[in-house]
Amino acid sequence: MMKVGVLVGLDNIRANLEKLKGYGIECAQICSWAIDTFTDELAAEVRSAIADTGIEIRTFWCGWPGPASWTFYDGPLTLGLVPAAYRFERTKALLKGIDFADKCGIKQVATHAGFIPENMNDPVYRDTLIALKTLVRECQRRDMYFLFETGQETPTTLLRTIEDLGGENVGINFDTGNIILYGKGNPADAIDVFGKYVRDFHCKDGLYPTDGLHLGREVALGEGKADWKQIVSKMKALGYDGPLTIEREIGGEQQTKDILKAKAILEQLIAEA
Numbered sequence: 001m002m003k004v005g006v007l008v009g010l011d012n013i014r015a016n017l018e019k020l021k022g023y024g025i026e027c028a029q030i031c032s033w034a035i036d037t038f039t040d041e042l043a044a045e046v047r048s049a050i051a052d053t054g055i056e057i058r059t060f061w062c063g064w065p066g067p068a069s070w071t072f073y074d075g076p077l078t079l080g081l082v083p084a085a086y087r088f089e090r091t092k093a094l095l096k097g098i099d100f101a102d103k104c105g106i107k108q109v110a111t112h113a114g115f116i117p118e119n120m121n122d123p124v125y126r127d128t129l130i131a132l133k134t135l136v137r138e139c140q141r142r143d144m145y146f147l148f149e150t151g152q153e154t155p156t157t158l159l160r161t162i163e164d165l166g167g168e169n170v171g172i173n174f175d176t177g178n179i180i181l182y183g184k185g186n187p188a189d190a191i192d193v194f195g196k197y198v199r200d201f202h203c204k205d206g207l208y209p210t211d212g213l214h215l216g217r218e219v220a221l222g223e224g225k226a227d228w229k230q231i232v233s234k235m236k237a238l239g240y241d242g243p244l245t246i247e248r249e250i251g252g253e254q255q256t257k258d259i260l261k262a263k264a265i266l267e268q269l270i271a272e273a
Helices: 013-022 040-053 084-104 123-141 155-165 176-181 187-197 228-237 252-272
Strands: 003-009 027-032 056-062 108-111 145-149 170-175 198-202 243-246
Touching: 003 013, 003 056, 003 252, 013 027, 013 040, 027 243, 040 056, 040 084, 056 084, 056 198, 056 243, 084 108, 084 123, 108 170, 108 198, 123 145, 123 155, 145 155, 145 198, 155 170, 155 187, 170 176, 170 187, 176 187, 176 198, 187 198, 187 228, 228 252, 243 252
Parallel strands: 003 027, 003 243, 027 056, 056 108, 108 145, 145 170, 170 198, 198 243
Antiparallel strands: none
16 A cells, blocks of 8 residues: 655654654655765664664665756756766766665665657767666666656656666656656656656646746645646556655745645545545
8 A cells, every 4th residue: 555755865864764753654765965975884874763763765866966957958968867978977976876775775766867868869868878777787786776756858758768778677756746847747647658667756746837948836735736636546556555755845844834734635545546
C-alpha cells in the first residue's frame, strides 16, 4: 500500500527524521547537493538515524556541482548532464553520490539529467546517453536503481531515454509539479506514457508558465493544476506501492503547514482509491 513520505535535507539528518516521526510519517527521501560532505562518517550517521527512527528511506536525491539556472533560457546551458562543459565533472559527482547512498543502505539514486533533447538524432542526446549509461551501470553493479527526476523533458522523451538505456534498474522519480512548471504536460496524463517506470515521487503542485522565459509557480499541494485523485488512482491501478513523497519548495512554518495539509490530502486519496 502506498505511504506518504517527505523530502528532507541531508543536513541535520537525525533531527529531520525525528521530526517526521513526530508527524506520524513513516518514509522519506533524502536530498543533498553537498558532494564534498559524502563521507563514510556521514553515511554511518545516516544509517544510525534511519535505524533509530524507523523511517524508511527509499531514495537518495543527489545534486551536482556547477551553475544551475532554473529558467528556459539558461537552463539548457547549465542543468544536469546535458551541457558538455559540466558533464564529466557531474558524472564523477553522481558516481560519488551513488557510492554514498549505497553506504547509507539506500538503493535508489535520483537526479535531474537536464533538458534532454527531444530530437533523438541530436549529437547532444547521444553524448548525454553515454554519461547516463555510466551511472546506470554503476547502479546495476551495486544492485541499485538510477531514477530520473521529471520535468525538463517531455514524457515521451524521458520514455525514449529509459528505453535507450535498456537497463532494468532505471526508473523515474515522478515530480508531478515539475511537469507543470516546465510546461511539459499534465502529470496525470504523463502516467499513461511512463507510469510503469515510476519508483518514487516528489508530490508537488504548481501553475503553468505564463511567459516563454520563466518556469511556472510552485504552490501548495491541492492549489495547483495537478489532479491528485487521478494521479493516485492511476498509480494504484498500475500496482504502485511505493512512497508518495511530498516536496514543498519553501521554508519555515508555512512549509510545515503545507506538508501536513498535503499529507492529509494524499492519505485520504489513498484510502479512497
